[in-house]
Amino acid sequence: MSxxxxxxxxxxxxxxxxxHRRAYFYRDWLANRxxxxxxxxxxxxxxxxxxxxxxxxxxxxxxxxxxxxxxxDKQPALxxxxxxxxxxxxxxxxxxxxxxxxxxxxxxxxxA
Numbered sequence: 001m002s003x004x005x006x007x008x009x010x011x012x013x014x015x016x017x018x019x020h021r022r023a024y025f026y027r028d029w030l031a032n033r034x035x036x037x038x039x040x041x042x043x044x045x046x047x048x049x050x051x052x053x054x055x056x057x058x059x060x061x062x063x064x065x066x067x068x069x070x071x072x073d074k075q076p077a078l079x080x081x082x083x084x085x086x087x088x089x090x091x092x093x094x095x096x097x098x099x100x101x102x103x104x105x106x107x108x109x110x111x112a
Contacts, residue, residue: 007055007099009080010067017084018049023062030101043087043096051096053082 012029014022024032032050041048061076069075090096 003055003057003080004097005100007080007082009059010077011062011065011079012055013060013062013079013081014053015081015083017052018046019053020084023065023079025065030099033099033102034105043090048087052085052087052090054085054097055099056081056083 008026010026012024012026014020014024029050036048036050039047043049043052058081060079060081062079063076065077065079066074067077
């Protein structure tokens with residue numbers, strides 16, 4: 001399964017761009033991207049930068065963030081790396097990436 005069609009992990013780690021080395025819980029990351037869209041910020045604006053990241057196939061266990069497993073024990077959270085793509089490239093592609101959850105919010109739009 002591709003990271004584009006299933007990017008869900010408990011934690012998202014950003015590589016490159018203005019938010020380099022930041023990490024978000026997945027739900028918070030989606031909320032950040034949604035607020036950027038609702039604010040109608042262009043991708044070139046600082047508030048639009050969260051929409052310039054693509055999920056990669058790289059994952060690792062986060063050294064600090066912990067999640068509770070099925071048995072109630074805490075364990076390191078699986079983290080997916082999202083990589084920066086410059087706004088100019090998004091403009092050449094003439095579309096931005098939508099997670100499956102984001103695409104489901106609007107039936108006229110499909111995930112890339």
